[in-house]
Amino acid sequence: MSKTQKYDMILDALQSLLEQKDIQTISVSEIAQTAGIGKGSIYYYFPSKDAMLEALVERSYEKPLLTAKHLADQTEISPFTRMAMIFQACHSSSLEFRKSDHTSSAANAPENAYIHQKFLNHLITELKPTLTRIISQGIEDGLIDFDNPEALSEIALIVLAVKIDNTLVPSTPEEIHQTIQGLVSLMERGTGNPEGTLNFLKIL
Structure with missing residues (x-):
C-alpha cells in the first residue's frame, strides 16, 4: 500500500466518523481502527488530530x-x-x-x-x-x-x-x-x- 493510499484512508476514516460524532469525541485509536491501520501509522502522517482535520478541509x-x-x-x-x-x-x-x-x-x-x-x-x-x-x-x-x-x-x-x-x-x-x-x-x-x-x- 502506497503512502498516498494510507494518507487518504486516514482522512476517509475521519470524514466517516465526523458524520456520526463530533471531533472532540473521536480518538486517534478510533480513526486508526476505522481506517484499518495501526495507530502508530497515524502519527507517521499527522502529528495530531487537529492536523488531520486541517488536511481533511484542504483535501475536500x-x-x-x-x-x-x-x-x-x-x-x-x-x-x-x-x-x-x-x-x-x-x-x-x-x-x-x-x-x-x-x-x-x-x-x-x-x-x-x-x-x-x-x-x-x-x-x-x-x-x-x-x-x-x-x-x-x-x-x-x-x-x-x-x-x-x-x-x-x-x-x-x-x-x-x-x-x-x-x-x-x-x-x-x-x-x-x-x-x-x-x-x-x-x-x-x-x-x-x-x-x-x-x-x-x-x-x-
Missing part, C-alpha cells in the same frame, strides 16, 4: 481553489475578471463545504464553529496571495489605485468568506446581499473606479 475543498488560482494566473485576462474568479471560488468552496458538512446534526455549536473556523482559515489563507497578485497587477497597469494590495485582498476575502459561510454571523439572504454590495462599493471607491465598474464581482 481544494478543487475550486486550484481552478481559481490557475485562471487567475492568466495575466492576459483583465484583473477585474480574475478578481471575479476569486470571488466565485470563494462562493463555490463555501457551497461545497455546506453541502458536505455533516457536523450540524452530530455536533454542538462550539464544535460546529470550530470546524467552520478551520475551513474559513484555509479559504482565506489560500486565496489571499493570489488575489494580492491580481490587485498588484491592476495597480501596475494603472487600472487600480491603492497603496496596500495585500490589505485589500484580506479585507475582501474575510468579508466574503464570513458572509457566504453564514455561520459566524448568521444573516438573511437580503442582509448578505447588502453586505456584498457594500463591499463592492467600497472597493470601487477605494481603488479609484467609477460606480458600477465592479458590479460583476457581486456573486450573490
